[in-house]
Amino acid sequence: MSEPAATSNHHAEAVKELMLQHDAFSKLLGLQVDEVGPGYCRLHFTVRPDMVNGFGALHxxxxxxxxxxxxxxxxxxHGRQSVGLTVTIDYLEAGKVGDLITVEAREESLKHKVGVYQVRATTQSGAVLALFKGTAYRTSNEIL
Known part of the structure; x- marks a missing residue:
């Protein structure tokens, strides 16, 4: 891995650690972050009984x-505080108790003030549960 890529990955990891220190909701959901990098995140969680709706499907x-x-x-x-500007989600399948859900976010476009991301949620068998698109506003506040 080249020096700039290694530095960027290290920076993304440091931002993730800082964010997780204060992210009670992600902890409540049991989200486990597997990998982060510039413009990228992959995490997973297991569907618990308290996460399903009245029909037994993942809420x-x-x-x-x-x-x-x-x-x-x-x-x-990337180290600049970003906030969601707009998001959409399409639900394609329903998860169930015990499913291992992997959620992967990929940067599609990064400009000075706006970033666009595609997020895909899949089960352990590869079934696509949802497709999420997010547009982020990039503030001028440095995180670290």
Whole structure:
């Protein structure tokens, strides 16, 4: 790995650690961040009984929240505080208790003030649960 890439990954990791110190909601959901890098995040969680709706399906709010967290880690990974400007989500399948859900956020575009991200939530068998698109406003505040 080249020096700039290693430095960028180290910076993204430091931002993630700082964010997680204060992110009670991601902890409540049991989100485990597997990997971060510039404009990227992959995390996972296991669907618990308290995460399902009245039909036994993974509650859409949990799916949305996990995607939103991956989006947050990805868009803040460059070290400038970023906030969601607009997001959309398409629910394609429903998860169930015991499913291992992987959520992966990828940067599609990064400009001075705006970043665009695609987030995909899948089950352990590869079924796509949801597709999330987020646009982030990049403030001038440095995180570290």
């Amino acid at each position: 859409g709010g949990v799916t949305f929240s996990a995607a939103d967290s991956a989006f947050a880690f990805a868009c803040n990974s």
